[in-house]
Amino acid sequence: MEMPDGSEFISEGIYKEILTHEKIISSADFKPMTEDVELQALFEKDGEKTNFTFNVVHKTEEYCLQQEKMGFMNGWGSVFDRLKAFVEASDNA
Template sequence: MNLDPELDLVLAREIAAPRELIFECWTQERHIPNFFVPKPHKVTSCKIDLRVGGAFNTTFDVEGNEMANNGVWLEIVPNEKLVFTDTYSEGWKPAAEPFMTAILLLEDLGNGRCKYTAIARHRSKETAESHKAMGFYDGWGTVVSQLEAYAQGLK
């Protein structure tokens, strides 16, 4: 993958959960509230229509403020890759202020482990810098840790 250090933020980690289970957690509505935002924040609703162009909508409660995040799936490779964006919402309706496209890569490492790579791709250097300043690495790192712990409880 051709990464642009000015536009792409990358978080990669080995986690103690099989990629099939991580893929399931990312693609089923019942799992998303258990890991998707750093605690104590929480997901209050989720809609997943797992197909290219299908909805990937979440609503968060962050310190009493409700934040809607609507998007669509751009690419789905079972157990290997998920790509979604907030540039469009369901029905390919353009967003007024798109923020990023996320790319999630899962690589089997054997023995119930996988390499988890999350890429946040931005439209401009300024948006990427803003995301970094908002705490991309800490926030997305916390989400990966929560996901790993949650997935281990499902095994």
């Protein structure tokens, strides 16, 4: 996966469950920073909009806290900022 600064890192995972327009559940390994987490992307129709919930499930609370200290939440924040810009650009195209 390419980062905004041009650097790259390896992202691997397995899709565990896909329900169209409802949810995507996968494993995720973002080597070397994060390994063996579950990603849950949940979608819920709300009129003309879609509510989106995103969960990252770590095996232990300790591992979750370690990841938070490493900036895990900031990393996902930048991903969602990029997603928002993409969606807004697509809406204006």
